[in-house]
Amino acid sequence: MSFVLDLFTMGAVLAGALFFLAGTVGLLRFPDPLTRLHALTKADNLGLGLIVIGLLPQVAWPLGAFKLIAIWLMALFAATTISQLMARAARDGEPVR
């Protein structure tokens, strides 16, 4: 049983890491701020989510799992807000680098 869970963890974390990789490539390759934001937030949130899901079987239930999920939600929330702010700044013609 624990072997299956370990396999699940490896698979999910690896998939999450791939999403991070894709997001980073998008961040570096996409032409303008809005598409770069798109690549960053979408891929990173999914990547972090997969890593959190993958780690869930490895931590103490329920407190450790609760902390992990809280971290995920916080990161989602922060990324959403920041991308809104940056997108607005980009739309209004402020230099976004």
Next chain:
Amino acid sequence: MISTTTLFGLSSAVLIGLGLFGMIVDPQPLRKILAFNLLGGGVFLLFGVIARRGAGAGLGGDPVPQALVITGLVVAFAATALAVALLLRLFQATGQTALDEAPPPAPSVDP
């Protein structure tokens, strides 16, 4: 084979060198402050390496240097805040941020 502590110890030496170089060479005061903080990160890391080497008695590291670094980080922040406030005031008063040139003849009078 290189150990983790040696690896990060050598990294801290490079970081200190990099920070010092930025502090000397970059003419902008804000970049000097930034480089100073980067240098500080290297110094703290050296402390951390020494703490890690002192692991014992069931601890992952010597807690004394670790505690010193915690106080050091907060003091470094306070010093940075003061330096940034000085720089912004200089800009507000003289309209420039250069350190080595004489301020313009008529300093602005605050309203």
Next chain:
Amino acid sequence: MTLALAVDIGLALLVLAVAGWTIAVRDTFAAVIGFVAYGLLLALVWVRLAAPDVALTEAAVGSGLTGLLLLSASARLRHAKTSAAPPGPVLQWAAGALCILIAAGLAALVLLLPDPAPTLAPAAVAHLPATGLGNPVTGVLMVYRAIDTFLESVVLLPALLGVWSLASEGDWGGAPILRHPRPDGALTLMAQVLPPLGIIVGVYLCWNSADHPGGAFQGGAVLAAMWVLALLAGLVDAPPIRQRGLRVLLVAGAAVLLAVGLAGIGLAGAFLAYPEHYSKPLILAIEMALVLSIAVALALLVAGPPVRTPS
């Protein structure tokens, strides 16, 4: 080579690359972003060095608050013309040589560090049960080297006074302004939703520090960040610095620590000594006062000098 060592080598290379880029990049705004990333990577290094307390401090203070400070400064100085030219090539080469020399010297020192390493860990652990604490770093901060912690909680105050004293004539006693130039819906929502959670996290970090990583500085930094967030979104205004309650709050931590320390002379025979069996509640009381003072001081250091003429 073990997998952990491979990760460490990758982490070290990443830290060095980001640090080098931060120094080399032309744009100051980009350099500040690089610095924030550098701080977060350093926090990971601290975890690898088995120092989670320092990792929390590095992430919250070294990367977060310092990053915000430098970011807002770089935004305000965006239109500043630098009249100073970079130094000539001779000086640059000389500085480079000097820095390489210093780095090489330090590297040699790292390689020549004595083995076995001197350590105070056994001494710190030996007396920890008497304090009622489980976290040795908190033990060092609050018991063995409480004088350092006291001086540090005091040193924030002259730094803040220094910042305040840069206020323009007539603004003394007013309130600092720290606000996003155009706060909008997303930022407002965040500033409404996050502080309740952040306050819990900050108090947890402090309260839990007796036995787990955390402490008054880490908790104070999180609380300060929550206040700064509300200030940035324009949900609250910073209080005028002449306000008495604010000043009481600022000195409360150092005052409680000093009072307990002085009481220790009579009750336990030494300055900053705790009476037996009462050390843990006393330490928690000090930490709770400290966390409030530190939070207020850190947030006001970010907010800068007062700018509003007192009415």
